[in-house]
Amino acid sequence: MFVVSKLFWMIFQPLAFAFLTMLAALVCLAFSWSAAAAVFAALAAITLGIACFTTAGAMLMAGLENRFPRPExxxxxxxxxxxxxxxxxxxxxxxxxxxxxxxxxxxxxxxxxxxxxxxxxxxxxxxxxxxxxxxxxxxxxxxxxxxxxxxxxxxxxxxxxxxxxxxxxxxxxxxxxxxxxxxxxxxxxxxxxxxxxxxxxxxxxxxxxxxxxxDYRTDGNIRFGFSFDKPMINAMMLSTALREWAGLLLLRRSASGP
The missing domain is CATH 3.40.50.620 (HUPs)
Known part of the structure; x- marks a missing residue:
């Protein structure tokens, strides 16, 4: 399970996913599958746009960070x-x-x-x-x-x-x-x-x-919007937040049974 989870995230983290979908678009172009190439290229562009130039990652991160405050x-x-x-x-x-x-x-x-x-x-x-x-x-x-x-x-x-x-x-x-x-x-x-x-x-x-x-990464009060000044930080934030949310969903699914 450890190896599977590592390999899964190597492929589906946002930047890797955008890279692989762009490669898929190039392959489709090589075989003159223009419609499929357009779909893959659009998917790569949307993924990069959301990951690098929006506050989606920070918003998802804040939702995680706010769940457990420090107790007295x-x-x-x-x-x-x-x-x-x-x-x-x-x-x-x-x-x-x-x-x-x-x-x-x-x-x-x-x-x-x-x-x-x-x-x-x-x-x-x-x-x-x-x-x-x-x-x-x-x-x-x-x-x-x-x-x-x-x-x-x-x-x-x-x-x-x-x-x-x-x-x-x-x-x-x-x-x-x-x-x-x-x-x-x-x-x-x-x-x-x-x-x-x-x-x-x-x-x-x-x-x-x-x-x-x-190790707080946000101020806890983030709204969705555009953010053009720190694309790599935005992408890293989204990647980290998605990994955590995916882990939580898998835990909930395993707890509820088949």
Whole structure:
């Protein structure tokens, strides 16, 4: 399932889809199928126009980010579960340091809470999510980051094998159960747009966790319109939002059964 989902998204993310439909249009032209070529070319143009020059991605992203606000903590959390994705693992491994990705706020927020609540432990879950299997996980660079910022090693727990969010939840649940911590007061730290799917998957593991979103990408109040000044950011936003919404739809469908 992991490989299928990776390959599916490599093909159907907006820019890749536009590229492939344009190739299909060229093939159709080569065989003089002008009507089919026009359909594929129009589909590519519409996809690129929506992805690059509208606020569709930001609007969909805001809908995800607004689902789970940060709760009021009645007591200090016993454990913060940090979902992988905040560190560029390949670069970090080759450079021997920690290099944050665009989701690096996950680690910054974990560090802030670790200093605020000195008894809180931190669990980092995330392994190699590449198809090649040649990229290291986040355990080593995360250890360097927390050590450099004064967090004692005994406060840290690592789950180094998860390749996606479903495995983040299942492997973390198994690890915490083995250590008698599954029912501890846990918060989940991940990007705000990623929180709805994360909470659904941790819920399937019968874990009672509180959402602690970080890494906001929007101000939460986006309307649909044109946006010509940042086409690549718009396209990236739409791609990320569509992936999350697709994941949520698949979860809902699997929960309802055949």
């Amino acid at each position: 903590l009645e007591a200090p959390p016993a454990l913060a579960i940090v979902l992988g994705g905040g560190i560029s693992t390949g670069i970090s491994a080759r450079r021997g340091t920690y290099v944050f990705s665009s989701a690096g706020d996950r680690y910054i927020e974990a560090l802030r809470l670790a200093r605020l609540y000195p008894a809180m432990k931190i669990l980092v879950t995330g392994g190699d999510n590449s198809l090649s299997g040649n990229i290291h996980g986040e355990a080593a660079p995360a250890a360097r980051f927390f050590a450099d910022h004064g967090i004692a090693a005994e406060r840290l727990i690592y789950e180094p094998s998860a390749r996606n969010t479903a495995e983040n939840a299942s492997l973390t649940a198994a690890l915490l159960a083995s250590q008698g911590l599954k029912d501890a007061g846990c918060i989940v730290i991940t990007s705000a747009y990623h929180m709805p799917r994360s909470m659904a998957l941790f819920g399937r593991q019968r874990m009672k966790v509180m959402p602690w979103p970080a």
